Amino acid sequence: MTATAAVGQESEGPVREREHGAAAARWACAVLAPALLLALTASVCLGSSQVPLGEVWSAVARGVSGGDPVPGTQDLIVWQLRVPRALLAAVVGAGLGLVGTAVQALVRNPLADPYLLGISSGASLGAVAAIVLGAGAGGLLGLGLSSAAFAGALASFALVWAMARRGGGFSPLRLVLAGVGIGQFLSGFTHYLVLQAGDDQQTHGVLFWLMGSLGGAQWSGLALPAAAVLLGLAALLARARALNALLMGDETAASLGVEVTRLRRELFVVTSVLTGVLVSVSGAIGFVGLMVPHACRMVVGGDHRRLLPVAALFGAVLLVVVDLVARTALPDQELPVGVVTALIGAPTLLYLLDQRLEKA
Template sequence: MTVTARPAHRAQTTARRPRRGRRMLPLGATVTVSAVLILVTIVLSGAIGPVPVPPLDAAKIVIGHLVPGMPWMSDGSLTPLQDQAVWQFRMPRALLGGLAGAGLALAGAMMQAVVRNPLAEPYILGVSSGASVGAVLVIISGGAAFLGLTMSGAAFAGAVGSCVLVALLARNRGELSPTRMILAGVALGSLLSAVTSYLTLTTDAQNVVSVMFFLLGSVSAATMSSLALPAIALVIALVAAAGMSRSMNALLAGDESAVAVGVRTTRVRAILLVVASLLTGVIVAVSGGIGFVGLVVPHVARLLVGSDHRRMLPVAVLGGALFLMVADLLARTVAAPTEIPLGILTAFVGAPFFLWLMRRGGERAGFDR
């Protein structure tokens, strides 16, 4: 039996044939579509609820409050009940949902760049659990400050503390190991969740419902005045991320390559972790523990426009806002009049996505595009 050898030059040609890359969407078109969908969601959020408001009237109410002197605000075509339902109850929670989603997506993208791992996000790395412990301590204290800290301050302290612990536990021979960071985050998150459960079991009965609903995530208590703090934190984080987008790109190539182009990796990682922790702490303080947003949205953004942070971050921020605004709309309508906590809906999407992402290739999935 004669076996015909495969020509060497043919084998080399086949082995070196490059894979065809995924075609990325134009950044401008993606941002425009995302912004339009956010505006549509805002109008639908204002229209849907126990008090029926036509979408056009909901849009007119929002415009009337933003632009003084609109004639329809005083001609009797809109009732005071409709105005109150849209502007005082539905708009604040829709906007807070957008701010929370954008903040969690941005924090997830920053943490993924720090550890070069698309499986990283505030919830999985234990940062959200640390923030939840701080916020719950304030809740069980009867709403008073705990150790001189408000809920936002306590949540921030818990987020930073857990982030520091994870970073210390993940160091291997002086370097930050992505795999060890994921494992340390999962373990620390479980420990902090146990602390939260203990605090819940030992507190007064009247605090249990508040704590449980907070831990599962909700923006139902949003007011216009409660939007200021998360908006400020999001702007600060956006400015920091935009200014360090090139350094974040360099981190994806590895520490040696980043140092070769002049990036101070230790300093960049420290700044990104602190900013992400600050943002996470503020978001958790106003919306509770909402998981998987920081995991799902940045990865989808990479699939759409690539892993360059100058292109990916705007899409991730808008995508996170849209994702959580839609989730909040579903949370208050799917099982009406019962409201579903946001954390339940995001887990239904995020947990299967997390498993799919691990199966695709774990640490490098999404960074090779």
């Protein structure tokens, strides 16, 4: 074999890899899109009372067209309760998949997610402060629930980042450790605020919400998280090539023309906004942002131009299914969504840690 032929074969490798990744992404989207529709349908049909499929679609058609509910049917349950909840689960799952993917690229650590890095804990603290101290009614600094959650997410991430950059260097391991430590501290303060709630019913409601709950879903509350997820996806896709370069290290990314400092600041804002908005409507749901990017990378590879939309779709499917399990696993009792994701995510995290230790 001549040297020219060898070089030609070597150059064909990355091309074949890109083509394989693109084909895998198309297949993944082709599978996940109908899977999401199926999961949404099952989520609306199943529950404390089962609604026949034909009645579900009739109620949805009447709701979309603006028609009045038919007396003697379960239109109100379907259109006012279950459809908004299923759609909110899909939106939150998609957002968590996007945030997890972006954070893992940002810190170059596959074990990072908004929960482990303390972002969710900061958002939860801000949201609980809004609930307990009355910010939702114009109390705490005049911030509403979403604004307070965003402020908490941004502040906690900035604190974690400052700890990780102490001494002028950057260590992904230090970042994760700082996130876990600061997240636990913020969680302790959050629980202290919960204990200061005015009555037992409010305390119980806040604690249930902190473990992740989609039970308060309403049509009026869907617009903000849906808009945040769509804008977040657009913003991250616009920076997909820069995210790919960032995975190769700061120096390599800078040599390719990426303004690393500016990119990280932009990603701080995007991930903090998304996390704050999602936490304000669903509570802190852990491990979704950790599991989804890993599963998607195994199928479509690490190119963020393909990874981001697939992660959003898979995250949506996953959380719709998890919410359905949380509602139906126990008779006459609803589990917090975060409990179900923890039962799945904790073993996943331990497996990933074991794999990294074996490679070390």
